[in-house]
Amino acid sequence: MMRIQLIGLWGIVERNVYLVRRYFWWELAFFVWTVANTLTITFIAKGVQATGGHLDVQRTTTALLIGAVIWSYLGIIFEVLTETVAWERWEGTIEYTFMAPLARAVHLGGMGLFAVLYGVVRTMLLFAVVAMFFGLTLQQADYMTAIVLLAVASVSFVGLGMVTAVLPLISPEKGAQLGFIAQGLLLVYYPVSVMPQWMQWLATISPATYALRGIRAAILDGASISAVSGDIWPLLVLGVVSIPLGLVVFRAGERYAKRHGKLKRSG
Amino acid sequence: MQALEVVSLQKSFGRRRKRAPAPAIALAGVSFEVARGECVAVLGQNGSGKSTLIRALSTLVLPDSGTARVFGHDVVREDREVRRLVNRVSVEASFFKRMSATENLSYSARFYGLTPAQTRTAIPEILDRVGFPATRAVEPMQQLSRGMQQKVALARSMLTSPVLLLLDEPTTGLDPRSKREVQEFISGMRERHDTTILLCTHDMAEAQSLAERVGILHAGRMLALAPAAELLERFGAEDLEAAFFTATGAELQDDPEETTR
Numbered sequence: 001m002m003r004i005q006l007i008g009l010w011g012i013v014e015r016n017v018y019l020v021r022r023y024f025w026w027e028l029a030f031f032v033w034t035v036a037n038t039l040t041i042t043f044i045a046k047g048v049q050a051t052g053g054h055l056d057v058q059r060t061t062t063a064l065l066i067g068a069v070i071w072s073y074l075g076i077i078f079e080v081l082t083e084t085v086a087w088e089r090w091e092g093t094i095e096y097t098f099m100a101p102l103a104r105a106v107h108l109g110g111m112g113l114f115a116v117l118y119g120v121v122r123t124m125l126l127f128a129v130v131a132m133f134f135g136l137t138l139q140q141a142d143y144m145t146a147i148v149l150l151a152v153a154s155v156s157f158v159g160l161g162m163v164t165a166v167l168p169l170i171s172p173e174k175g176a177q178l179g180f181i182a183q184g185l186l187l188v189y190y191p192v193s194v195m196p197q198w199m200q201w202l203a204t205i206s207p208a209t210y211a212l213r214g215i216r217a218a219i220l221d222g223a224s225i226s227a228v229s230g231d232i233w234p235l236l237v238l239g240v241v242s243i244p245l246g247l248v249v250f251r252a253g254e255r256y257a258k259r260h261g262k263l264k265r266s267g
Numbered sequence: 268m269q270a271l272e273v274v275s276l277q278k279s280f281g282r283r284r285k286r287a288p289a290p291a292i293a294l295a296g297v298s299f300e301v302a303r304g305e306c307v308a309v310l311g312q313n314g315s316g317k318s319t320l321i322r323a324l325s326t327l328v329l330p331d332s333g334t335a336r337v338f339g340h341d342v343v344r345e346d347r348e349v350r351r352l353v354n355r356v357s358v359e360a361s362f363f364k365r366m367s368a369t370e371n372l373s374y375s376a377r378f379y380g381l382t383p384a385q386t387r388t389a390i391p392e393i394l395d396r397v398g399f400p401a402t403r404a405v406e407p408m409q410q411l412s413r414g415m416q417q418k419v420a421l422a423r424s425m426l427t428s429p430v431l432l433l434l435d436e437p438t439t440g441l442d443p444r445s446k447r448e449v450q451e452f453i454s455g456m457r458e459r460h461d462t463t464i465l466l467c468t469h470d471m472a473e474a475q476s477l478a479e480r481v482g483i484l485h486a487g488r489m490l491a492l493a494p495a496a497e498l499l500e501r502f503g504a505e506d507l508e509a510a511f512f513t514a515t516g517a518e519l520q521d522d523p524e525e526t527t528r
Contacts, residue, residue: 003380011373011374011377014373015363015366015373018370018374019365022365091362091363092361095322095355096361097378099353099355100375101351255329261280261322261328263327
């Protein structure tokens with residue numbers, strides 16, 4: 001039984017690889033768009049200096065770059081997971097996929113696995129391409145710590161992605177947009193301390209807060225894994241909570257959709 | 268044990284707000300049985316409840332009340348077991364349009380535990396059996412005709428060896444040749460695999476030629492279910508179209524106000 005589920009999980013990853021291949025030129029166009037978008041943010045530091053501001057341009061540029069890259073990574077995770085429903089509905093395959101004997105946890109797990117693999121590749125490419133524009137020297141960076149933080153944070157991101165994945169099932173028209181709003185609440189560009197009090201509270205339950213703080217410390221200051229343990233353990237807790245939460249919410253959404261006849265191609 | 272046992276199945280759709288219109292009743296207490304290896308056709312207009320019935324049996328819609336069992340498994344409580352036994356072909360072929368027939372079939376097959384090594388041989392075999400040219404198996408689905416796509420849909424359903432096959436207007440919109448080929452494949456499949464078939468259709472001739480019994484579903488109620496000859500006798504009709512009209516007071520091709528659910 002487990003073997004069948006694992007083959008199904010591989011089937012989800014495999015299908016997404018097929019789609020990336022079949023939509024290669026779109027992939028390329030979106031990557032270029034993401035590079036341009038990231039550049040507009042990372043040039044802010046140089047822009048501030050050029051207009052008379054005083055700041056450590058290299059450090060600020062790197063901090064902004066990390067924020068933009070993590071934002072892009074989050075975007076990929078949320079987008080891929082939201083497509084669990086949205087893309088299948090658009091193609092008309094949703095009924096066939098949801099009537100297959102695949103456990104929903106495996107189905108969503110396959111989407112999450114692909115999202116992380118695809119997101120890591122895209123994010124590394126993005127970081128490398130944008131870093132070239134600024135000639136950033138990151139000799140002190142501890143990349144291993146950054147990767148560990150990203151890996152641990154990914155569990156929470158996938159769990160939250162599962163929650164947003166259900167939105168297009170409940171509301172075909174507005175679901176995807178609500179997913180983007182949820183992503184927007186994960187605060188990536190500024191220190192949490194500059195936000196209003198209610199947003200600071202929100203930030204304490206956002207995995208992005210800990211991932212960004214830890215990754216910035218690792219890249220900018222060369223912080224080791226033990227030095228960022230204060231950011232790793234909240235990520236572990238959030239990961240343990242968010243995956244079951246995501247599954248419970250998705251299953252509840254699926255039941256709602258089945259009760260109200262929304263689990264179909266036209267919504 | 269019956270292949271399919273449906274007892275007083277009810278389903279309505281509609282908002283539960285005070286000012287909302289009355290809920291649309293899709294199934295109003297449908298009951299019937301299908302024996303193992305039997306083919307039963309259900310005739311009904313758009314909005315008669317055919318698609319809701321198929322979707323409830325596919326575990327995609329939760330009924331309000333009543334029960335449906337597939338080889339003894341309840342479609343609500345034992346949905347995973349039911350999904351292993353059932354597959355379907357609907358009026359829309361429904362594929363990832365940029366992916367090829369082979370890629371789409373691989374995707375579907377994995378859910379049922381078929382490994383890449385198994386599908387490398389099984390997919391060309393099944394495509395050959397439905398009369399799909401091997402040279403086109405790597406083309407994106409969007410480049411294929413409706414008839415070709417429907418053959419791939421049949422291949423998809425058979426690849427997983429279902430014991431109950433749900434066909435929801437599988438030949439609607441096909442040209443006469445493709446329609447005949449699909450119907451021949453369905454007949455052949457029953458002979459080879461002992462598959463039980465529930466066929467929802469508009470097509471009287473199709474119902475009569477493929478099914479042992481024909482049901483008339485109207486406004487969510489199964490008005491009759493019997494061999495075609497018995498229906499003709501019961502309603503004093505010369506053909507199924509006349510029998511349908513006598514039973515329902517409506518032409519099969521008429522579009523009632525309610526939409527298909």
